[in-house]
Amino acid sequence: MAEKMKTQWFGNVRGDILAGIVVALALIPEAIAFSIIAGVDPMVGLYSSFSIAVIIAFVGGRPGMISAATGAMALLMVPLVRDHGLQYLLAATILTGVIQIIFGVFKVAKLMKFIPRAVMIGFVNALAILIFMAQVPHFLGINTLTYVFVAITLAIVYIVPRFFTAIPAPLIALVALTAVTIYYGFDMRTVGDLGTITQTLPTFLLPDVPFNLETLMIILPYSLALAVVGLLESLLTANIVDDMTGTSSDKNKESRGQGIANFVNGFFGGMAGCAMIGQSIINVKSGGRGRLSAFVAGTFLMFLIIVLGNVVIQIPMPVLVGIMIMVSIGTFDWSSFSYLKKAPKADAIVMVATVAIVVYTHDLSKGVFAGVLLSAIFFVAKISKIKVEKELQEAARYRVVGQLFFASVDDFLEKFDYEVEGQQVFIDFTDAHIWDDSGVGAVDRVVLKFKENGNGVVITGLDSGSQKLIDQLAIFNNEKAKLPTH
């Protein structure tokens, strides 16, 4: 155990330190931009990124993954911050942590398998669209110079990496364009116009909210949504890091770790966060594999803020907007368009519905729930198609193919011809399975209806599961049984 921890921390020191520094540099613009999306001071996102990255380094289940303040979480907290203010957000962050720890303890990570692919694809697409939409007010119709700066930023972040990858391109754009703005004294909106930067380490504070039921009822819905969305993105990211590194990870430990990180983070004045897909990919690509890289990323980020706080407030907003547009383009799953053509219709509908509901409600968790529900309904509808084949020879013979359960009983009942009299009716269940009480009830009805007209009924080919249910619940073998009236 100690040996394993040692390799997870110090098995790749050089790679981890270098990657951690790269990630810290790439995190700065994102942490600031996500704070602005949430409607809080940039310091909240920066503190959050520091706390979460450092804590996750110790308690996370997926070494090499980077967690910090994220867009998905920031988007969820907008109404809470707008209506109730920062202190309620901090309280909600702590509660989010508690919920995620509970999820982790009860191994909710296993439930991930019930979230269909189409919903996950819809989730990332909706996230990308929302991040983009959040940028629109910051560049649309302000002035020409704003458009020019956004365009130059985009040009830098897409062209520079073709030739030079040692420093993250967004940071190059940030530094270069901030310098140009200061030098020429361009009149442009800056980060300082939207909040303040304090060059101090975060301190431990209880959120300044009344500790009563009313507060709980205000923050609980947000905390639940944050907990679910945070775990969803974290576990998706963990799967991506698993694949990139060819290793496996402890998803329940990661869930608990995310919870612990958010819980502590709330007391240190940070907003709820989760794992970041983009930053984790940057980390692995830069050679980060161990826990040390997340730790270095967090501490180096804090160091930079303390040293450079004065400069950070002079960052022009259009540069952040350009970087966020890049993030949203990178988040969007561009193969979705071919997916829509190739995937089964039901999956395509689920994907589009998930995106539509999120964009309409601005709430990722609602889209996910609706998507899961919709695909469950589609699944039931698909599997409830039951076939009853009739072979009329010397006797009435039926062969049932499919799943017999609550959703398929109506179809099942309609398929029989009850007009026959005095015959021997054979019903073959070899290619069918009876799943529940309603299914058994349907068999009862069919058998008793045939018996009413003086037919004999023979049921064959039941598999052991179905046989067991019939033995327990069916009444058709009872001589006195009458057709159920319901």
Place this chain on the structure above:
Amino acid sequence: MYNRILLAVDGSDHSVRAANEAVKLAAGSAESQVTIVFVADYDNAKNEVLHSGSSLELDLQRRKKLQPVEETMAAENIPCKVEILHGTPGPAIVEYANKEKFDILVIGSRGLNSLQEMVLGSVSHKVVKRANCPVLIVK
């Protein structure tokens, strides 16, 4: 003779052509063994994980891509094994080839995406420049 042959493939038609040449090389010696290497590109990781149900399914999808190449080997009774690496294709192939000390590396000349090749430069070109063993590029 070339006993340790490394065949780098990406699942395209070009890799089947490269496989045919690897077969010819391997036929020269009874002891030769072909290692088929495929690199799961970091840049596709998000997309592939998102579009596959589980890591098992993803692994299966990747192995399916290599099936035509494996069949080519099997048809000529050439002993071969498959290695799936994770990374950026060019550097990952070079690192593996240099670490495992192969006698020769066989690679197709053009990958799946011609636009990428135009912008990023070709994988085979990078491999030729940096691999320590002889490289056979198959057109």
